[in-house]
Amino acid sequence: MSSRVISPGVSSSGSPIRSLEAPGLRIGERIIKGLLWLAATLSVVVTTGIVVSLLVPSIGFFQQVSIVEFLTGTIWAPGFANPSFGVLPIVVGTLTVVFFAILIAVPVGLSSAIFLSEYATPKFRKTVKPILEVLEGLPTVAIGLFAFSVLTPLIRQLTPFLPWTGPFSIGVAGITVGLLIVPLVASVSDDAMRAVPRALREGAYAMGATKFEVALKVVVPAAASGIIAAFVLGISRAIGETMVVLLVAGAGSPVLSFDPTKGIQTMTAYIGSTATGDISQGTITYDSIFAVGALLFLMTLAMNILAIRMVKKYREVYD
Amino acid sequence: MPKATTGDVVSTEDQAVPTVGVTAALNEDGPAREQTVNTFELHKVNVHYGDMLAVKDVSLDIPHNQITAFIGPSGCGKSTLLRSLNRMNDLIPGARVSGDVLYHGVNMYGPKIDPVQVRTVIGMVFQKPNPFPKSIYDNVAFGPRILKMKGNLDDMVESSLRRAALWDEVKDRLKDNAFGMSGGQQQRLCIARAIAVQPDVILMDEPCSALDPVSTGKVEDLMLELKKEYTIVIVTHNMQQAARVSDLTAFFTVAAMDQTNSRTGVLVEMDETRNIFSNPKDERTANYVTGKFG
Amino acid sequence: MSDDSGYSSRVAMPMRTRTAVGGAREVTEALLSSGDRKKKVRGIIFVSILLLGLTTALLAIAAMITWAFIAGWPRLDLSLFTNVPSVVLPENAGYRTAILGTLYVIGGVILLIVPLGVGAAIYLEEFANPRNPFNRFVDLNIQNLAGVPSIVFGILGLAFIVRGPLSLGFVAAAGSLTLALLVLPTVILASREALRAVPSSIRDGSLALGATVWQAVSKQVLPAAFPGVLTGVILAVARAIGEAAPLLLVGAVTFVTFDPSFFEGGYSTLPTMIYSYAKRPQDELQTLAAAGVVVMLVLLILINSVAIYLRNRFERTW
Numbered sequence: 001m002s003s004r005v006i007s008p009g010v011s012s013s014g015s016p017i018r019s020l021e022a023p024g025l026r027i028g029e030r031i032i033k034g035l036l037w038l039a040a041t042l043s044v045v046v047t048t049g050i051v052v053s054l055l056v057p058s059i060g061f062f063q064q065v066s067i068v069e070f071l072t073g074t075i076w077a078p079g080f081a082n083p084s085f086g087v088l089p090i091v092v093g094t095l096t097v098v099f100f101a102i103l104i105a106v107p108v109g110l111s112s113a114i115f116l117s118e119y120a121t122p123k124f125r126k127t128v129k130p131i132l133e134v135l136e137g138l139p140t141v142a143i144g145l146f147a148f149s150v151l152t153p154l155i156r157q158l159t160p161f162l163p164w165t166g167p168f169s170i171g172v173a174g175i176t177v178g179l180l181i182v183p184l185v186a187s188v189s190d191d192a193m194r195a196v197p198r199a200l201r202e203g204a205y206a207m208g209a210t211k212f213e214v215a216l217k218v219v220v221p222a223a224a225s226g227i228i229a230a231f232v233l234g235i236s237r238a239i240g241e242t243m244v245v246l247l248v249a250g251a252g253s254p255v256l257s258f259d260p261t262k263g264i265q266t267m268t269a270y271i272g273s274t275a276t277g278d279i280s281q282g283t284i285t286y287d288s289i290f291a292v293g294a295l296l297f298l299m300t301l302a303m304n305i306l307a308i309r310m311v312k313k314y315r316e317v318y319d
Numbered sequence: 320m321p322k323a324t325t326g327d328v329v330s331t332e333d334q335a336v337p338t339v340g341v342t343a344a345l346n347e348d349g350p351a352r353e354q355t356v357n358t359f360e361l362h363k364v365n366v367h368y369g370d371m372l373a374v375k376d377v378s379l380d381i382p383h384n385q386i387t388a389f390i391g392p393s394g395c396g397k398s399t400l401l402r403s404l405n406r407m408n409d410l411i412p413g414a415r416v417s418g419d420v421l422y423h424g425v426n427m428y429g430p431k432i433d434p435v436q437v438r439t440v441i442g443m444v445f446q447k448p449n450p451f452p453k454s455i456y457d458n459v460a461f462g463p464r465i466l467k468m469k470g471n472l473d474d475m476v477e478s479s480l481r482r483a484a485l486w487d488e489v490k491d492r493l494k495d496n497a498f499g500m501s502g503g504q505q506q507r508l509c510i511a512r513a514i515a516v517q518p519d520v521i522l523m524d525e526p527c528s529a530l531d532p533v534s535t536g537k538v539e540d541l542m543l544e545l546k547k548e549y550t551i552v553i554v555t556h557n558m559q560q561a562a563r564v565s566d567l568t569a570f571f572t573v574a575a576m577d578q579t580n581s582r583t584g585v586l587v588e589m590d591e592t593r594n595i596f597s598n599p600k601d602e603r604t605a606n607y608v609t610g611k612f613g
Numbered sequence: 614m615s616d617d618s619g620y621s622s623r624v625a626m627p628m629r630t631r632t633a634v635g636g637a638r639e640v641t642e643a644l645l646s647s648g649d650r651k652k653k654v655r656g657i658i659f660v661s662i663l664l665l666g667l668t669t670a671l672l673a674i675a676a677m678i679t680w681a682f683i684a685g686w687p688r689l690d691l692s693l694f695t696n697v698p699s700v701v702l703p704e705n706a707g708y709r710t711a712i713l714g715t716l717y718v719i720g721g722v723i724l725l726i727v728p729l730g731v732g733a734a735i736y737l738e739e740f741a742n743p744r745n746p747f748n749r750f751v752d753l754n755i756q757n758l759a760g761v762p763s764i765v766f767g768i769l770g771l772a773f774i775v776r777g778p779l780s781l782g783f784v785a786a787a788g789s790l791t792l793a794l795l796v797l798p799t800v801i802l803a804s805r806e807a808l809r810a811v812p813s814s815i816r817d818g819s820l821a822l823g824a825t826v827w828q829a830v831s832k833q834v835l836p837a838a839f840p841g842v843l844t845g846v847i848l849a850v851a852r853a854i855g856e857a858a859p860l861l862l863v864g865a866v867t868f869v870t871f872d873p874s875f876f877e878g879g880y881s882t883l884p885t886m887i888y889s890y891a892k893r894p895q896d897e898l899q900t901l902a903a904a905g906v907v908v909m910l911v912l913l914i915l916i917n918s919v920a921i922y923l924r925n926r927f928e929r930t931w
Contacts, residue, residue: 019436021432022431022436026435026825033826033827036732039729039733039736040733040736040741041751042729043754043797050769053768053777107666108669112666119663133917133921135673137855137913140857142855142906142910146676148891149680149899150676150680182673212656216659240761240764241762242762242763242858247891268858271862290768290772293768296762297761300760410817435825436823445814447814449812452837461832462824516823
């Protein structure tokens, strides 16, 4: 019956036993494991690559422009004969986008999440969640163009009292980015709220609480760290958004201004518009792309680490 | 802590009734098949999970072609010990086995030993039936295929299913997904799957805990049939089951370790099953089997 | 057959739920002091606000699709796909080279992310010891990479792929590689999730039969996780198709009038071409940009639907 080769061997008591040693070196297995390890380690190479590619030109840049001047200067005029590299105007531009984005994404995203997690029937959920995911997967170029063609004129008509000038507006860009990150905020918050154990809800219902009270006073506080993580991820995404800002706020003027009706440059818009132009390698303007990129990277990195921690926190509590 | 009373377990010519305390020398001249052989000999085995000591100082022998049962309360380390017999513990990060685990005199944790090879010789059946999400045929054929066993695959599948007493129930639907079977059938399929790689030993970790009484009866009958060809070690919570099927029983309990404040499993005693249930040497065993504890 | 175990794990009481219990107590106190009708009204208002939020999001999608069709309607014909870009004759311009460019770039992305992404996921989920500090670092690193802005990957592409060590130049291959690195974390995270959803009893069952880890993974775990892995890959590809920002930095902005090739010459892609058209003042080009958006939307909605269908169709409850 047995056709397998049985390795000879003799036990202490004299009966033949099968070998427990490896039949070969299992070289194939080792090679595959090595290749898989390489694939996993590639991500570290990528991160290193990002850091190096940002750092090396930035060092060149900061030899010519002091870090203090860069971080505190209020005039951003890289292309001029007498250039100035104060990053604050474009940082303020980015923060304005983030402000308006959060203004839209937090209420819309959170209420969508509460509805889906606490009120929606499974069938409704199964239909609507994929649609929200479609919104998340829409190309930002398409969203930007839509906002420029439809949203900007619409908002202008609705607010004739505001001092609109020119075709671009950083406020509208922020609102658009807000719509763009709604699915992200909604799905991360929804995950967090659904991770809240049913026993907690049932406990509250047993005490006579209404659905509204359970949702707002039991589920939302219990899922707080996950919901905050959703906001933080949304902020990070808004900081890094490029195409919408380029199209709606324009690659426009890098002036230090908090006026949402103006077309003001952001960090990403600066990188996107400058890199596509004809700029020769080795100039200070070219290096400035990398310095701004480094700042952008650090800002989003801080946000992401914070968000990962917060998500981990609720997972530890409820899983 | 009490010393584990582990006898040198040796069976005589009368296979069904092993006697304890007779030395192997008595049978040395017998034919190999009937000769008394210990499949496993454990000497001062400790199992750690990280810093936690899960099983402490276990010494026992498991005889060839018999059914040995491990019983004891939850957390007594019986499943942990079972999993160290085919090196399934290696898969748990931080798990560490010290002491001697001898398989026919060979140290299973020796430097040359390959855990993958160990598992082809020492098979395992799990608590919850875990068929692969594939056809019944493919479930049984999986082992022979990956081990590139020679011979007719259809024949191997059929003979494995026959020996698992499942052939008549499934011969007309070998291509059906195994998930469509009842729980008891699934568990017997898992046994057939283990048999198909022609192991010497089958370890069973509470194989009936997820089954109804009728299915449990079928699996127990199967075990009694299989012990003609295989050494079987079974972990069970069910004392009736241990009494029904096993030749020998090892009783484990939980000892609270003073210094670490953790719970550690220790062997209390090992003996012929009927002695464990009718005439245990240790008071803790008596309390457990009569239901006073555990 | 595993429904009941899933349920029991969900109702298991957690250790720390102080905030929630406090909330529940507040609820009870409120219940004893306030009138019933007031409560009902408040509940209705609350649901209305929630629905308003959800409707806003859904309305935005609907409005966008409607707009794209209306604005792009005059150019939704075959010439859209067959004509090459042109600024001189905007009414005759099309997306031929951009669509070809996207095919090249995305083809390269798929070839790169499937082995690299799934391979990394298999290593981290099935081989790596989670207690090993290096593996934990890799894990954290991938989560962080998933949140790095896409334009930063453009900078990486510019410095390392177009120029620097690889020096491929501004070619489609550089775009491929840049986008592949961008979506790699998405593929890895989705594939890991799919692998993790396969119960460990399947692994144990294989290993107990003497399978090596790779045999258990390749013959049992990966086939069982396949729908989830595939969904992750499809969603990542969808994201790569729509991505424009990093490509701005690695050369995909030129008005290419000849069919591109992979390793040589200028290239463009659908989204970057849309951007190039949209930036120009001519009305014809604005229409053309909107028509391009329609093409991309239809394509992406199709791809996303396939992914969602696969996930729902093959979702297995163990």
